[in-house]
Amino acid sequence: MADNFLKTSRLDQFLETLRLFGELHAPTILESGVVSFAPLDDPTQLHLDYRRTQIPPKKYLLPFREEILHCHGGNYREGQSDAGDTVLFGIHSCDLEGIAYLDRVFMADAADPSYAARRARLTLVGVSCEPDDFCFCPEGMQSTSCDLFLNACADGFHLAGYSAKGQALLSAAAHLLETGEPVPPPALSAVCRAPEDPELRFSDHPLWQKYASTCVSCGACSVCCPTCYCFDVREYPVLSGGGTRIREWDNCLFASHGEVSGANFRPDRLDRLRYRFLHKFCGFTPLQGVNSCVGCGRCKAVCPVGIDLRELTVAPEQVQP
Ligand code: SF4
Numbered sequence: 370m371a372d373n374f375l376k377t378s379r380l381d382q383f384l385e386t387l388r389l390f391g392e393l394h395a396p397t398i399l400e401s402g403v404v405s406f407a408p409l410d411d412p413t414q415l416h417l418d419y420r421r422t423q424i425p426p427k428k429y430l431l432p433f434r435e436e437i438l439h440c441h442g443g444n445y446r447e448g449q450s451d452a453g454d455t456v457l458f459g460i461h462s463c464d465l466e467g468i469a470y471l472d473r474v475f476m477a478d479a480a481d482p483s484y485a486a487r488r489a490r491l492t493l494v495g496v497s498c499e500p501d502d503f504c505f506c507p508e509g510m511q512s513t514s515c516d517l518f519l520n521a522c523a524d525g526f527h528l529a530g531y532s533a534k535g536q537a538l539l540s541a542a543a544h545l546l547e548t549g550e551p552v553p554p555p556a557l558s559a560v561c562r563a564p565e566d567p568e569l570r571f572s573d574h575p576l577w578q579k580y581a582s583t584c585v586s587c588g589a590c591s592v593c594c595p596t597c598y599c600f601d602v603r604e605y606p607v608l609s610g611g612g613t614r615i616r617e618w619d620n621c622l623f624a625s626h627g628e629v630s631g632a633n634f635r636p637d638r639l640d641r642l643r644y645r646f647l648h649k650f651c652g653f654t655p656l657q658g659v660n661s662c663v664g665c666g667r668c669k670a671v672c673p674v675g676i677d678l679r680e681l682t683v684a685p686e687q688v689q690p
């Protein structure tokens with residue numbers, strides 16, 4: 370595959386070309402100082418040297434709250450996504466792998482209609498990144514779980530398309546690109562190291578007690594995780610008949626998450642913490658054994674008491690209970 374090279378000086382023109390494929394969203398800085406994926410009205414708003422957004426791109430596929438069923442006069446209709454064609458530019462490899470994991474959850478077998486509708490209208494354009502102290506995916510990692518990937522170098526970007534949509538993007542931007550010798554293929558998109566001893570990690574190891582004694586169950590680590598997708602489903606009837614069924618984000622760190630018919634199947638903080646980490650590293654049916662932690666470092670960055678998931682990935686003898 371020949372190399373497609375985009376000079377940095379042509380990036381603004383390239384962004385204009387991307388707009389042909391949908392509303393352009395990219396990393397920007399909000400007034401609050403938080404980095405967020407948002408509509409890019411002006412190229413000067415682009416904040417491409419960001420480390421991580423506070424909320425991952427899962428918000429484009431799983432809205433915080435959405436109607437999934439509506440009933441009126443005995444007629445039922447599924448919730449309808451109002452998402453238009455969207456190009457998400459500047460996604461780091463960890464977040465691309467996060468979306469790939471959510472695809473496996475929501476698009477396997479019987480696809481979730483709301484998720485599938487949004488996914489079909491989303492174009493993913495990745496960009497390479499510089500890890501910081503919170504990251505723990507392989508350094509300089511590139512992902513192929515996207516339509517197009519931009520690998521940054523000193524004076525521009527090497528572009529590679531990984532889908533028909535990606536090839537269409539390259540064709541549309543051909544007048545901006547220089548072609549040359551092929552560049553080495555990207556490293557395989559691996560995720561962070563699995564725990565060296567899952568059995569011990571998820572047993573009654575004293576590490577869990579250490580975590581549970583400081584965790585305040587705020588749930589921030591789950592909200593910001595690109596692969597956490599806990600949700601709750603609520604129904605709101607109306608007196609005149611019919612009603613709506615709503616799906617909204619839930620959080621396995623909250624005590625309320627385990628409340629069922631007056632009982633709670635996971636009332637202890639220690640159990641909730643251990644459950645989340647077990648899900649990350651060992652998965653469960655049908656994704657048993659799949660590591661869903663993509664090493665983005667958000668959970669460590671946002672935890673108010675400094676709980677570090679990476680302690681679980683080192684050899685047991687190195688952990689100080
Ligand atoms: S568990 Fe933490 S480091 Fe791993 S993907 Fe989720 S937020 Fe990122």
Ligand code: SF4
Pocket residue numbers: 583584585586587588589590591622668671672673674675676
């Ligand atoms: S962010 Fe930290 S304190 Fe909050 S629920 Fe997660 S581990 Fe506990």
